[in-house]
Amino acid sequence: AQKITQTQPGMFVQEKEAVTLDCTYDTSDPSYGLFWYKQPSSGEMIFLIYQGSYDQQNATEGRYSLNFQKARKSANLVISASQLGDSAMYFCAMRVNNAGNMLTFGGGTRLMVKP
Amino acid sequence: DVKVTQSSRYLVKRTGEKVFLECVQDMDHENMFWYRQDPGLGLRLIYFSYDVKMKEKGDIPEGYSVSREKKERFSLILESASTNQTSMYLCASSLYRNEAFFGQGTRLTVV
Numbered sequence: 001a002q003k004i005t006q007t008q009p010g011m012f013v014q015e016k017e018a019v020t021l022d023c024t025y026d027t028s029d030p031s032y033g034l035f036w037y038k039q040p041s042s043g044e045m046i047f048l049i050y051q052g053s054y055d056q057q058n059a060t061e062g063r064y065s066l067n068f069q070k071a072r073k074s075a076n077l078v079i080s081a082s083q084l085g086d087s088a089m090y091f092c093a094m095r096v097n098n099a100g101n102m103l104t105f106g107g108g109t110r111l112m113v114k115p
Numbered sequence: 116d117v118k119v120t121q122s123s124r125y126l127v128k129r130t131g132e133k134v135f136l137e138c139v140q141d142m143d144h145e146n147m148f149w150y151r152q153d154p155g156l157g158l159r160l161i162y163f164s165y166d167v168k169m170k171e172k173g174d175i176p177e178g179y180s181v182s183r184e185k186k187e188r189f190s191l192i193l194e195s196a197s198t199n200q201t202s203m204y205l206c207a208s209s210l211y212r213n214e215a216f217f218g219q220g221t222r223l224t225v226v
Contacts, residue, residue: 009155035214045205045217091157095212100165101146102173103207103215107157 002027002096004106012112013082020067021077021109023092031097034075036066039089039108048090051075079111087113118142121206121218128225134193136221138206144216146209147189149173149181151202152220158205164189196225 003026013019025034036048051059051066059066067076079086092106122137140147146165150158150173160173162181170181178200182190189208193200201224207215 006157033212043203043220045207047214047216050214093158093215097212100163100171101209101212102160102163102171103146103148103209104160104174105150105158107155 002029002094002099002102002104004092004094004104006090006092006106006109008109009107010110010112012114013079013086014114015084016081018078018080019082019111021079021090021092021111023075023077023106025073025075025092025094027073027094027096029096029098033095033097034066034068035093035095035103036064036075036077037091037093037105038086039091040085041088045091049077082113084113084115087111119206119208119216119218121204121221123221124219126221126223128193128196128223130197130225132193132196132225134196134223134225136191136193136204136206136223138189138191138208138218139187140189140208140216141187142208142210142216143186144208144210145186146211146215147183148207148209148215149179149189149191150205150207151175152205153202161191196223198225201225 148163164183206218209215
C-alpha cells in the first residue's frame with residue numbers, strides 16, 4: 001500500500017526567510033511521481049511542483065524546489081524568500097504508476113508566514 | 116483553461132437520504148478522483164476512475180459508490196447519508212500521470 005506522511009501539522013516562518021516542509025513516502029513500486037499542492041484559505045487546490053522517481057535532478061519552479069532523496073524516501077518542499085501570500089495548507093501527494101494512477105495525499109502542513 | 120466543476124458548493128441533507136455529488140471536467144482527462152477532506156486528516160481518497168465505466172476503491176470507500184457513464188462526468192453517491200459523512204468533498208481529474216486539477220469543493224452537512 002502507498003502512504004504519504006507529513007509530520008509537521010503547523011509551521012511558522014519569518015517573511016523573506018526560507019522554509020522546508022517535510023514529506024516522506026512509502027511504496028515498493030519503482031515508478032512513481034511526487035506532487036506538492038497549496039491550499040489557501042479560499043479552499044482551491046493549486047499545483048506547485050512535480051518530481052518523477054527517475055528524474056536525475058531535483059525539480060524547481062520559481063521559489064519552490066523539491067529536495068528529493070530517493071534512498072530516504074523523502075520529497076521535502078523548500079520555499080525560498082517566504083511571502084505573506086505563502087500562508088496556506090501544503091499537501092504532498094504520490095502517484096504510483098502501476099496502481100491505476102491512484103493519487104494519494106498526506107495529512108498536510110499549515111504554514112504561517114509572519115511579517 | 117482547465118476546468119473541473121462540482122455541482123454544488125454547499126449541501127445540507129438529512130440522515131438516510133441518498134445523496135449525489137456531481138463532477139464534470141472539460142479537459143478530456145481519463146483519470147478522475149473523489150476525496151474527502153477533514154481537519155488533521157488531509158485528503159483521503161474515496162474512489163477513482165481511469166476510464167469510462169471503470170472504478171477503483173481508494174482508502175475509504177465504505178458508505179460510498181461512484182458512477183462514470185461518460186468520460187467527462189464522475190458522480191459520487193452516498194446511498195444512505197450518515198452524520199459521519201459530513202465533510203468537504205473534492206473532485207479532481209488528470210491526464211494520465213500528470214498533475215491533477217481540482218474542483219472548488221462541496222461542503223456536505225448531514226443532519
